[in-house]
Amino acid sequence: MQLVSDSVKAKQAYNTILTQKQALAKQLQQLNTSIESSKARIAHSEEQVQLPLHWPLYFLIYLEIMLNKFAAAAIAYCFVKQYFESCR
Secondary structure (H helix, E strand, O other): OHHHHHHHHHHHHHHHHHHHHHHHHHHHOOOOOOOOHHHHHHHHHHHHHHOOOOOOHHHHHHHHOOOOOHHHHHHHHHHHHHHHHHOO
16 A cells, blocks of 8 residues: 555656656746847847948938939049048
8 A cells, every 4th residue: 555655656746847847948948049039139239230330421322312413422422432442
C-alpha cells in the first residue's frame, strides 16, 4: 500500500515539475521573441540615425523642381555638390 502511495506522489511531483518546465519554456520563448523584436527596432533606429543630416537641402531641391523653378534647383544642386566635395 505504501509503495502505491509513494508512486502516486512521485507521479504528481513529476507532473508538477513537467508543467513548470513547460511554463518556463514558454516564458523563455516569449522573452527570446521580445529580444529579437527589440534588436530589430534598435537596428532600424540606427539606420534612421545614419540618414544624411543634410536632407533638407535635398528636399528643397525637390520642391524647386516640382515648382518648375529649374534655375533655383540648379543653383541649389551646385551648392549641395560644392558642400559635399568640400567635406571630402
